[in-house]
Amino acid sequence: xxxxxxxxxxxxxxxxxxxxxxxxxxxxxxxxxxxxxxxxxxxxxxxxxxxxxxxxxxxxxxxxxxxxxxxxxxxxxxxxxxxxxxxxxxxxxxxxxxxxxxxxxxxxxxxxxxxxxxxxxxxxxxxxxxxxxxxxxxx
Amino acid sequence: xxxxxxxxxxxxxxxxxxxxxxxxxxxxxxxxxxxxxxxxxxxxxxxxxxxxxxxxxxxxxxxxxxxxxxxxxxxxxxxxxxxxxxxxxxxxxxxxxxxxxxxxxxxxxxxxxxxxxxxxxxxxxxxxxxxxxxxxxxxxxxxxxxxxxxxxxxxxxxxxxxxxxxxxxxxxxxxxxxxxxxxxxxxxxxxxxxxxxxxxxxxxxxxxxxxxxxxxxxxxxxxxxxxxxxxxxxxxxxxxxxxxxxxxxxxxxxxxxxxxxxxxxxxxxxxxxxxxxxxxxxxxxxxxxxxxxxxxxxxxxxxxxxxxxxxxxxxxxxxxxxxxxxxxxxxxxxxxxxxxxxxxxxxxxxxxxxxxxxxxxxxxxxxxxxxx
Numbered sequence: 194x195x196x197x198x199x200x201x202x203x204x205x206x207x208x209x210x211x212x213x214x215x216x217x218x219x220x221x222x223x224x225x226x227x228x229x230x231x232x233x234x235x236x237x238x239x240x241x242x243x244x245x246x247x248x249x250x251x252x253x254x255x256x257x258x259x260x261x262x263x264x265x266x267x268x269x270x271x272x273x274x275x276x277x278x279x280x281x282x283x284x285x286x287x288x289x290x291x292x293x294x295x296x297x298x299x300x301x302x303x304x305x306x307x308x309x310x311x312x313x314x315x316x317x318x319x320x321x322x323x324x325x326x327x328x329x330x331x332x
Numbered sequence: 333x334x335x336x337x338x339x340x341x342x343x344x345x346x347x348x349x350x351x352x353x354x355x356x357x358x359x360x361x362x363x364x365x366x367x368x369x370x371x372x373x374x375x376x377x378x379x380x381x382x383x384x385x386x387x388x389x390x391x392x393x394x395x396x397x398x399x400x401x402x403x404x405x406x407x408x409x410x411x412x413x414x415x416x417x418x419x420x421x422x423x424x425x426x427x428x429x430x431x432x433x434x435x436x437x438x439x440x441x442x443x444x445x446x447x448x449x450x451x452x453x454x455x456x457x458x459x460x461x462x463x464x465x466x467x468x469x470x471x472x473x474x475x476x477x478x479x480x481x482x483x484x485x486x487x488x489x490x491x492x493x494x495x496x497x498x499x500x501x502x503x504x505x506x507x508x509x510x511x512x513x514x515x516x517x518x519x520x521x522x523x524x525x526x527x528x529x530x531x532x533x534x535x536x537x538x539x540x541x542x543x544x545x546x547x548x549x550x551x552x553x554x555x556x557x558x559x560x561x562x563x564x565x566x567x568x569x570x571x572x573x574x575x576x577x578x579x580x581x582x583x584x585x586x587x588x589x590x591x592x593x594x595x596x597x598x599x600x601x602x603x604x605x606x607x608x609x610x611x612x613x614x615x616x617x618x619x620x621x622x623x624x625x626x627x628x629x630x631x632x633x634x635x636x637x638x639x640x641x642x643x644x645x646x647x648x649x650x651x652x653x654x655x656x657x658x659x660x661x662x663x664x665x666x667x668x669x670x671x672x673x674x675x676x677x678x679x680x681x682x683x684x685x686x687x688x689x690x691x692x693x694x695x696x697x698x699x700x701x702x703x704x
Contacts, residue, residue: 275342277361278342278344278361278362278365279363279364279365279368280361280365281365282365282366282368284368284369285368300372300373300374301364302359302364302368302374302375303364304341304359304360304364307337307340307341307358307359307360308357308359309359309364309375309376311374311375311376311377
């Protein structure tokens with residue numbers, strides 16, 4: 194389930210500029226681990242960077258466009274409880290709580306502006322890292 | 333507007349607005365959080381496919397009459413199976429707030445349900461403890477059929493007990509505390525356990541019932557309880573008995589003759605203390621001793637003596653059955669498909685008279701070993 198075999202640094206790594214990263218890149222987690230919060234706005238899909246307590250550290254421009262929420266209304270809040278309560282269940286939030294190392298995709302529905310919005314989620318976390326990530330792409 | 337949106341966004345109750353065809357116009361995060369396991373890779377643009385698997389009758393309620401405003405469905409329980417994460421129980425309501433606008437409200441009642449189940453478990457356990465465990469006596473098989481009148485009670489005001497002595501004697505009683513509600517159950521439980529303790533040092537019928545009078549006077553709700561008591565000596569076949577306002581003990585002989593024991597009668601417990609009298613009956617080998625409560629035979633539309641005659645006839649006809657089966661046959665035969673208005677307790681004892689004392693001792697030992 195996790196992309197452990199594909200995570201070897203150097204193989205299939207995303208392009209060096211974050212603007213070229215794709216949602217399905219095999220090495221996405223490696224790339225995210227070293228990305229600066231200043232560089233996340235150029236990423237073409239929605240990205241939420243959290244600490245390991247799910248407090249939002251970074252909320253990129255793509256995600257902000259999708260949700261209609263300005264980043265400053267989101268940063269510092271608990272993502273699963275306050276920002277996206279629809280994910281506060283065993284399918285999403287519980288995965289981060291249960292698993293130190295995580296790279297999994299699933300189809301989900303977000304409720305941006307109270308409208309059902311089908312999205313594909315990628316849940317990402319690296320053991321020992323102070324950050325965890327949620328990538329979001331409309332489907 | 334932003335405040336209103338935040339209000340619905342953070343609302344812990346799941347909310348949908350759909351049109352009459354099930355197209356989702358609005359949905360809040362709590363609704364997705366609850367339904368996510370069944371949405372899967374779907375897009376949630378249509379709610380009816382999801383309702384079709386969870387609660388199809390809600391679709392019928394929504395589509396039946398598009399002109400009907402207000403509540404369409406309420407209190408529907410939906411079970412969401414969440415893989416290895418247990419099950420969630422949702423309660424669903426549907427309200428048509430305006431033409432072609434239906435609000436679906438989902439509430440997660442898993443915790444309440446778990447609590448309610450636990451409360452029921454506790455209540456049932458307490459009730460069964462009130463009725464306690466009767467002793468098992470290998471040389472006197474006993475079968476009991478017990479039914480509480482109240483649908484939500486397992487145990488009512490009726491009780492029975494079997495108490496084994498170290499010698500050849502066994503005490504059997506069937507009693508009935510007034511009423512069949514929970515109050516009767518608690519009175520019964522106290523009375524039963526007090527009598528069980530008293531029988532140990534006072535097994536003779538008349539003195540026992542005199543003690544029972546005093547106990548009933550001291551116990552809330554126990555006054556006017558009735559009880560039939562029998563002390564069976566398995567070596568001699570002597571049955572000593574007494575009754576406090578209770579219907580008579582029925583004896584069925586191997587040949588089929590069925591008769592009610594006439595003696596040892598007295599008033600219900602706690603009314604006129606003192607001066608109980610007992611009686612004695614000689615059992616023959618193979619005799620069945622049947623004790624019961626009035627719920628078994630009392631009917632508003634039939635005289636008691638007619639009903640008791642029916643009971644005797646049924647017992648005679650079915651006497652070859654083992655005790656438990658016979659007790660069930662009597663309960664079913666007397667009820668004849670009607671719903672009981674009072675608690676019912678029927679006890680059938682099949683004492684093996686003249687069982688050799690040595691046999692009795694051996695079997696008692698075996699029995700206690702196998703149960704411990």
